[in-house]
Amino acid sequence: MVSDLLLTPIIQHIVLAYTALLVSIALGIPLAILALYSRNLQTFVMTSANLMQAVPTLAVVAIVVPLIGIGFWPAIVAIILRALLPIIRNTWIGLSSVDPAIIASAEGLGLSEWEIIRYVRLPNAYPAIFAGVKFAAILANSVAILTAMIGSGGLGSLVFEGLAGVNMMKMLSGALPAIGIALFLDASFSWMERRMVPRSGQSELE
Amino acid sequence: MVLDEIAAVWINYNLTERTIEHLWIFSIALIAAIIVGVLIGLLIYRRRRYAPPVFSSLNAIETFPDIALLVLLIPLVGIGTVPTIIACVLYSILPIARNTYTGLISVSPELLEVGRAMGLSERFILLKVRFPLAFPMIAGGIRIAIVFTMGIVTLGGIFGAGGLGAPLQTGINLIRPDIIFVAGIWVGILAVILDGIAGGIEASLKRRFGSW
Amino acid sequence: MTKRFGETVAVDRISLDIIGGELLILIGGSGSGKTTTLRMINRLIEPDEGTIAINGIDIRTIDGIVLRKNIGYVIQQIGLFPHMTIRENIGLLPTIEGWSREEIDSRVTELLTLVHLPPDQFMDRYPKELSGGQQQRVGLARALVMNPPLLLMDEPFGALDPLLRRQLQDEFIGIKEDIGKTIVFVTHDINEAFRLGDRIAIMHEGGIVQLGTPRDLILNPADKMVSDLVGSDRLFEHIASLTVSDMMVPASSIISGEMPVQSAIEVMVQSGSTVAVVRDRAASFFVAQLPTLLQRRDEVKTVLEATDPPFFLSMDASLLSALEEMKAASASFGLVMEDGEPAGLLLPDDLISRLV
Ligand SMILES: Nc1ncnc2c1ncn2[C@@H]1O[C@H](COP(=O)(O)OP(=O)(O)OP(=O)(O)O)[C@@H](O)[C@H]1O
Ligand SMILES: [Mg+2]
Numbered sequence: 198m199v200s201d202l203l204l205t206p207i208i209q210h211i212v213l214a215y216t217a218l219l220v221s222i223a224l225g226i227p228l229a230i231l232a233l234y235s236r237n238l239q240t241f242v243m244t245s246a247n248l249m250q251a252v253p254t255l256a257v258v259a260i261v262v263p264l265i266g267i268g269f270w271p272a273i274v275a276i277i278l279r280a281l282l283p284i285i286r287n288t289w290i291g292l293s294s295v296d297p298a299i300i301a302s303a304e305g306l307g308l309s310e311w312e313i314i315r316y317v318r319l320p321n322a323y324p325a326i327f328a329g330v331k332f333a334a335i336l337a338n339s340v341a342i343l344t345a346m347i348g349s350g351g352l353g354s355l356v357f358e359g360l361a362g363v364n365m366m367k368m369l370s371g372a373l374p375a376i377g378i379a380l381f382l383d384a385s386f387s388w389m390e391r392r393m394v395p396r397s398g399q400s401e402l403e
Numbered sequence: 404m405v406l407d408e409i410a411a412v413w414i415n416y417n418l419t420e421r422t423i424e425h426l427w428i429f430s431i432a433l434i435a436a437i438i439v440g441v442l443i444g445l446l447i448y449r450r451r452r453y454a455p456p457v458f459s460s461l462n463a464i465e466t467f468p469d470i471a472l473l474v475l476l477i478p479l480v481g482i483g484t485v486p487t488i489i490a491c492v493l494y495s496i497l498p499i500a501r502n503t504y505t506g507l508i509s510v511s512p513e514l515l516e517v518g519r520a521m522g523l524s525e526r527f528i529l530l531k532v533r534f535p536l537a538f539p540m541i542a543g544g545i546r547i548a549i550v551f552t553m554g555i556v557t558l559g560g561i562f563g564a565g566g567l568g569a570p571l572q573t574g575i576n577l578i579r580p581d582i583i584f585v586a587g588i589w590v591g592i593l594a595v596i597l598d599g600i601a602g603g604i605e606a607s608l609k610r611r612f613g614s615w
Numbered sequence: 616m617t618k619r620f621g622e623t624v625a626v627d628r629i630s631l632d633i634i635g636g637e638l639l640i641l642i643g644g645s646g647s648g649k650t651t652t653l654r655m656i657n658r659l660i661e662p663d664e665g666t667i668a669i670n671g672i673d674i675r676t677i678d679g680i681v682l683r684k685n686i687g688y689v690i691q692q693i694g695l696f697p698h699m700t701i702r703e704n705i706g707l708l709p710t711i712e713g714w715s716r717e718e719i720d721s722r723v724t725e726l727l728t729l730v731h732l733p734p735d736q737f738m739d740r741y742p743k744e745l746s747g748g749q750q751q752r753v754g755l756a757r758a759l760v761m762n763p764p765l766l767l768m769d770e771p772f773g774a775l776d777p778l779l780r781r782q783l784q785d786e787f788i789g790i791k792e793d794i795g796k797t798i799v800f801v802t803h804d805i806n807e808a809f810r811l812g813d814r815i816a817i818m819h820e821g822g823i824v825q826l827g828t829p830r831d832l833i834l835n836p837a838d839k840m841v842s843d844l845v846g847s848d849r850l851f852e853h854i855a856s857l858t859v860s861d862m863m864v865p866a867s868s869i870i871s872g873e874m875p876v877q878s879a880i881e882v883m884v885q886s887g888s889t890v891a892v893v894r895d896r897a898a899s900f901f902v903a904q905l906p907t908l909l910q911r912r913d914e915v916k917t918v919l920e921a922t923d924p925p926f927f928l929s930m931d932a933s934l935l936s937a938l939e940e941m942k943a944a945s946a947s948f949g950l951v952m953e954d955g956e957p958a959g960l961l962l963p964d965d966l967i968s969r970l971v
Pocket of ligand 1: 620623624625626643644645646647648649650651652
C-alpha cells in the first residue's frame with residue numbers, strides 16, 4: 198500500500214532528475230568542446246557558468262515560471278540550468294589542462310583537430326568530466342524536489358503537500374527516499390570512480 | 404513604466420525589510436559556519452585519524468537534497484530561521500573544514516623544517532606560520548560556503564524563515580511574474596555580488612600569503 | 616653516532632670532531648647522510664646511537680628549542696616565510712625574544728648590509744619579490760640574527776646558477792671572516808668545497824671516508840672514490856706536464872739579512888706576502904716566514920736570526936718530483952733558483968688552491 202503510494206512519486210522524481218541530467222550532459226560536453234575553439238564563446242560560457250553558480254536555486258526555479266510556465270518541462274529546464282554548469286566547467290577545465298607539449302607532439306604526428314580531441318583531450322578530461330557529472334547528478338536530485346513547487350510532481354509534491362497540511366509523515370515520505378537516492382548515487386559514483394582510477398588520465402596514444 | 408512596477412512590488416512586498424532579514428540570517432549562518440568549520444578543521448588537524456570518518460559523514464550530508472535536510476530538522480527544531488541556519492552550517496562545514504585542514508597540512512615541508520630549526524614551538528608554527536599560510540585556502544572554502552548559504556537562506560523562505568525566499572514563494576504560488584522577476588533578479592544580484600566580493604578577498608589573500 | 620630510518624642506515628657510526636671557528640665541509644653523493652648528520656646536530660632528529668657534545672656538553676641535556684635558537688640553519692630551499700616581509704623574517708626570533716622595535720630594525724639593517732642587500736630597499740619586501748640569490752642572502756641573514764656561535768648550512772647555494780653561486784661564494788668567504796663562526800657546510804660541489812672549506816669530510820653511504828684539509832685530500836686520497844671526487848688523477852695528469860717555473864710565485868723583493876725584524880714585517884705585510892727571500896752578507900739565501908717573524912720578533916733583532924734554511928729547487932725541475940722531494944723533506948715551501956739567484960717560491964698550499 199505504502200509502497201504503491203510512494204512508487205509513482207519516486208519514478209516521477211527519477212525521470213525528472215535524470216532526463217534533465219542526460220540533456221545537461223548532451224549539451225554541456227559539446228558546449229565545452231566548442232568553447233575550446235572560440236575565445237568569445239569560452240568567455241561567455243565560463244563567465245555565465247561562474248555567475249549562475251552563485252544564484253540561489255529557488256530564484257532559478259522561480260524565474261522559469263514567467264518565462265516558460267509551470268509543469269514537467271519547465272521543471273526540466275530549471276534543473277538543466279543548474280546541472281549544466283558543473284558539467285561545462287569541469288569538462289572545459291579537463292580539456293584545456295592538457296600539457297601543451299602533448300598537444301604539440303600530437304599535431305606533429307599529424308592528428309587532426311578532431312582526432313586530438315578524441316584521442317588526447319577527452320581521455321585527459323575523463324576524471325574531471327566524471328566528477329562534474331557526479332556533482333550534477335546529486336544537484337539534479339536536489340533541485341528535482343524543489344521543482345514540485347512549479348508543478349513537476351515527484352517526491353517534492355509529498356514534501357510540499359505535507360508542509361501545507363502539517364503532515365510530518367508525508368514530508369518524510371518525500372524527503373527520505375530523496376536522501377536514499379542521493380546516498381546511493383554518491384556511493385555508486387564513488388565506486389565507479391575507484392574502478393576508473395587506474396586508467397584515468399592516460400592518453401590512449403601512449 | 405517598468406520602474407514603477409518594480410517600485411510597486413518593492414514596496415508592497417517589503418523588499419527592503421526582506422533584504423535586511425535575508426542578509427541578517429545569512430550573516431549569522433555564515434559566521435556560525437566559519438567558526439564551526441575552522442574549529443573542526445583544526446581539531447581534525449590535531450587528531451588526523453578522525454579525518455576520514457569526519458569527512459565522509461560531512462560528505463554524506465553534502466549530498467542530501469537541501470529541502471530533505473530542512474524536513475529532517477522539523478521534528479528537532481520546527482520551521483523558521485533556526486533550522487535554516489542549522490542547515491546552512493551543516494552544508495558549509497565541509498568546504499570550510501576541509502580547506503582549513505588541507506591548508507594547515509599542506510604548508511611546504513621546508514618552511515616547517517626551517518621553523519623548527521629556528522627553535523619555534525609547534526604552537527607558534529601552527530598559529531603564526533600554518534594558519535596565515537592556510538588563509539587563502541580557508542577563504543576559498545568560505546567562498547563556497549557563501550554560495551551554499553545564500554542558496555539555503557533563500558530556500559528557507561518556503562520553510563518560514565522569511566528573507567527574500569518568502570516573496571519568491573508568494574510569486575510562484577500566485578504565478579505573479581512581477582514579484583518573481585523583482586525578487587528573483589534581486590536575490591541573484593545579491594548572490595553574485597557577495598560571491599564576487601569573496602572572490603576578490605580570496606585572490607588578494609592568495610597574492611599576499613601565497614607561496615611563490 | 617648512528618641514525619636509521621626503518622631499514623636504511625642513513626648515518627653509520629660516524630665520529631667527527633669539529634674545531635671551533637673552522638668551516639667544515641660535508642660532501643658526498645645523494646643519500647650519503649649529510650643532511651641527516653646536520654639535523655642531528657641541532658636535534659631536529661635524535662641519533663639512535665652515540666652522542667653529540669658542544670663545548671663538552673651533551674646536547675641531549677640542552678632543551679631542543681634553546682639549542683636550536685643558538686644554532687643558525689640555512690637550507691637550499693631557503694624557507695623564507697612567504698607571508699612575512701624580509702624585516703619580519705629576519706626579525707622573527709628577536710621579536711619572540713622581546714627585543715624592542717629599534718633594536719630589531721638596527722639588527723636587521725646590520726645583517727642586510729652584511730649580506731650586501733641595501734636595507735632600505737629590501738626591508739619591507741615580501742620574499743617572492745626577491746630573486747633566488749637575494750632570498751638566499753636573506754636566509755643567511757636570518758640564520759645569523761641571534762648571533763649563534765654555530766652555523767649549519769645545507770647546500771645553501773645548490774639551487775643557484777653557477778655564476779650566481781660563484782658570486783655568493785665569494786661574498787660568503789668575506790662574511791665568514793667577519794663573523795668568525797664555526798660552520799658546518801654541506802655541498803655537492805667539490806669546487807665549492809675547496810673554495811670555502813678549512814677541512815672537508817667526504818661521506819659515502821652514511822660513513823666518513825676521509826676527513827682532511829683540501830691539500831690532504833688531493834695529495835693523499837684515501838681511496839679511488841676520494842681521488843675521483845677531488846679529481847686527483849686529472850690534477851696529476853695536469854701536474855705531470857708542469858715544471859716548477861710554471862707554478863712558482865716570483866720573488867718580488869729580496870730582504871737584506873740585517874734588516875730589523877719589525878721593518879721586515881712591515882715590508883711583508885705591505886706587499887701582502889707571507890714568505891720572503893732573505894740574503895745574508897755572504898750572498899747565501901734563506902727564507903723568512905711571516906708567522907715565524909711575528910712569533911719571534913721580541914727575541915731576535917735581525918731577520919736573519921729568524922729564517923729557515925731553504926729547500927732549493929731548480930726552474931726546470933718537474934713540478935711533481937719537486938713536490939715529492941719537498942714532502943719527503945717535510946719542507947712547506949721551496950726556493951727556486953736560476954743562475955745562482957732566487958727566481959721565486961713554490962708554495963704547495965697556494966699551488967693547490969690555484970690548480971683546483
Ligand atoms: N625522514 C626520513 N625518513 C626516512 N628516510 C630518510 C629520512 N631522512 C633521510 N632518509 C634516508 O636517509 C638517507 C640519508 O639521507 P640524507 O638526507 O642525510 O642524505 P643527503 O646526503 O643529505 O643527500 P642529498 O645530497 O640528496 O641531500 C637516505 O637514504 C634517505 O632516503
Ligand atoms: Mg641533503
